[in-house]
Amino acid sequence: MTSDDGLSYLKLRATWAKVGKDAPIGALESFLGTNINALASSAYTYNGVDIGNPELEPEFTNSYEFGFDTRFFKNRLGLDMSFYYSKSENQILEDIRVPPSAGTFYATLNGGSIVNKGIEALLNAKIFPRNREFQWDMTFNFGMNQSDVKELPGQLNEVYLSDSWTFQNSAAGAAILGGSLFGLRGYKAVRNDDGQLIIGADGLPELETVVFEDVNRLPDWTLGITNNLAYKNFNLSFLIDLVQGQEAYNATKSALAYYGLAEETLDRSPDGTMIVDGVDAAGNPNTTEVTDQQYYQGYYSQDAENFIEDASFARLRYATISYNFSSDFLDRLNIASAQLSVTGRNLFTITDYSGVDPEVNTYGAGIQGAGSMGIDNLGTPNTRGFDLGLRFKF
Numbered sequence: 001m002t003s004d005d006g007l008s009y010l011k012l013r014a015t016w017a018k019v020g021k022d023a024p025i026g027a028l029e030s031f032l033g034t035n036i037n038a039l040a041s042s043a044y045t046y047n048g049v050d051i052g053n054p055e056l057e058p059e060f061t062n063s064y065e066f067g068f069d070t071r072f073f074k075n076r077l078g079l080d081m082s083f084y085y086s087k088s089e090n091q092i093l094e095d096i097r098v099p100p101s102a103g104t105f106y107a108t109l110n111g112g113s114i115v116n117k118g119i120e121a122l123l124n125a126k127i128f129p130r131n132r133e134f135q136w137d138m139t140f141n142f143g144m145n146q147s148d149v150k151e152l153p154g155q156l157n158e159v160y161l162s163d164s165w166t167f168q169n170s171a172a173g174a175a176i177l178g179g180s181l182f183g184l185r186g187y188k189a190v191r192n193d194d195g196q197l198i199i200g201a202d203g204l205p206e207l208e209t210v211v212f213e214d215v216n217r218l219p220d221w222t223l224g225i226t227n228n229l230a231y232k233n234f235n236l237s238f239l240i241d242l243v244q245g246q247e248a249y250n251a252t253k254s255a256l257a258y259y260g261l262a263e264e265t266l267d268r269s270p271d272g273t274m275i276v277d278g279v280d281a282a283g284n285p286n287t288t289e290v291t292d293q294q295y296y297q298g299y300y301s302q303d304a305e306n307f308i309e310d311a312s313f314a315r316l317r318y319a320t321i322s323y324n325f326s327s328d329f330l331d332r333l334n335i336a337s338a339q340l341s342v343t344g345r346n347l348f349t350i351t352d353y354s355g356v357d358p359e360v361n362t363y364g365a366g367i368q369g370a371g372s373m374g375i376d377n378l379g380t381p382n383t384r385g386f387d388l389g390l391r392f393k394f
Contacts, residue, residue, distance in 0.1 A: 224240070
């Protein structure tokens with residue numbers, strides 16, 4: 001579809017798909033084994049630690065997508081946009097903790113329902129077209145996704161993976177019923193109605209396990225901006241990534257605080273003792289003295305709320321400068337084309353996150369589902385790298 005008023009191309013599209021997923025191999029059967037791990041004494045247990053479930057049924061995902069692809073001004077400006085919605089029902093959830101009376105630690109169950117919805121947009125702009133000596137193209141890649149947990153098996157209100165646990169088990173990634181698939185659970189200080197800390201008999205604030213309902217390790221939106229510039233034989237291309245609205249749990253900082261290496265632990269009393277400001281369960285002011293070490297190891301490093309941070313960032317993902325050798329030079333060498341290039345990756349990052357890298361996934365792709373995305377647990381940052389390339393065509 002075209003128009004004389006600037007519209008060069010227009011295509012509308014709509015799709016629906018239903019995809020099924022069967023249970024993992026061996027998940028339906030139970031068998032007995034010994035030596036559940038190297039640190040445990042010999043014993044019999046189902047499937048190592050995970051009992052089989054012969055009642056498992058396949059899970060299904062219904063997905064819907066509507067979009068359009070449009071171009072203007074003889075294809076100099078193009079916009080490809082999609083709106084999508086998918087719902088996974090009767091999900092197969094692995095490694096769900098069950099009562100010890102079941103004779104095992106974990107079970108595989110049906111019952112989860114997850115909704116994903118969002119927007120994807122790709123905008124291309126040829127600012128200076130290729131029939132000029134100076135050329136400049138820009139591409140904007142925008143994404144916005146929301147993942148909500150609608151149902152969980154039985155009476156569960158959260159599902160988390162043990163492999164996303166953190167230092168001292170102060171927090172873990174979790175899928176929250178009625179909330180985000182990329183949620184967080186952990187320890188939080190107990191306070192009274194006036195916001196005062198409740199101090200225990202040991203002189204330290206009491207902690208409780210909570211779900212942080214306002215924490216989402218998934219970004220509100222992402223935007224990638226790619227620029228390609230060319231002048232005569234020189235080319236410059238670079239990609240800037242913007243990620244906005246995600247939270248991260250800085251377990252590395254929690255560990256540093258525990259060992260007295262975090263910047264916050266510099267605020268110590270002259271005699272090494274303190275009285276934590278708060279009240280006891282009866283509302284009386286706290287008078288129990290504790291050492292600085294007890295405070296930072298027994299409370300501060302355990303309170304997950306102290307280490308939840310905004311992990312939004314802007315990053316220069318890569319930049320490449322290249323030079324194409326002239327045809328006069330190549331003719332003397334009987335070479336069709338040659339290009340010399342230099343590329344830098346992860347050259348700089350702008351962020352308020354205090355950890356080593358806001359784009360963190362401690363345990364990598366080996367963790368299923370939401371896994372350890374946004375969990376900074378003694379991990380390492382993305383590396384900065386440089387490449388030098390020379391390419392020939394004969």
